[in-house]
Amino acid sequence: MGKKKDAVKLVPAVPSAGTLDIGIPEPQLKAITEGLARVLADTYTLYLKTHNYHWNVTGPQFSTLHAMFMTQYTEMWAAIDTIAERIRALGAFAPGSYSDFARLATVREATGVPAADAMVAELAADQATVVRTAREVFALAEAADDQPTADLLTERMQVHEKFAWMLRAMLA
Numbered sequence: 668m669g670k671k672k673d674a675v676k677l678v679p680a681v682p683s684a685g686t687l688d689i690g691i692p693e694p695q696l697k698a699i700t701e702g703l704a705r706v707l708a709d710t711y712t713l714y715l716k717t718h719n720y721h722w723n724v725t726g727p728q729f730s731t732l733h734a735m736f737m738t739q740y741t742e743m744w745a746a747i748d749t750i751a752e753r754i755r756a757l758g759a760f761a762p763g764s765y766s767d768f769a770r771l772a773t774v775r776e777a778t779g780v781p782a783a784d785a786m787v788a789e790l791a792a793d794q795a796t797v798v799r800t801a802r803e804v805f806a807l808a809e810a811a812d813d814q815p816t817a818d819l820l821t822e823r824m825q826v827h828e829k830f831a832w833m834l835r836a837m838l839a
């Protein structure tokens with residue numbers, strides 16, 4: 668009673684050498700896990716925004732956009748687990764709160780209910796934002812010979828580039 672529990676530190680420095688000896692120096696591991704936390708935050712924020720627009724889109728394109736948004740948020744929802752667990756495999760804790768995601772994300776959350784075309788344009792730009800974040804972290808992973816992270820980020824870039832294209836194509 669009365670004794671305050673120690674708060675769990677988010678994305679702390681990775682454990683000291685010896686507890687996680689996988690051949691990547693600690694400073695590089697730290698940079699990679701912090702980068703993956705940003706990819707996770709961007710992906711989660713865009714997941715939520717896409718689900719929001721799935722619920723709230725209106726207009727003659729409703730059926731098409733409602734379905735397209737569902738395909739995209741479902742994929743992103745599955746991906747966040749893989750990204751978070753990669754952070755854990757590299758020895759750091761994964762962020763998992765809205766305040767952490769807001770602090771770490773480059774993608775901005777939805778405000779209000781835009782018109783359908785504005786939703787599509789915004790999501791297309793956000794998909795490209797996630798690609799750029801992933802590409803930055805890919806360079807860190809590649810420099811550290813962290814092939815599993817590079818592989819994961821390659822897949823993430825491919826998915827987000829494809830989603831960006833599909834969204835842009837709706838506006839043509």
Ligand SMILES: [Fe+2]
Nearest residue numbers: 721722733737
């Ligand atoms: Fe639904």
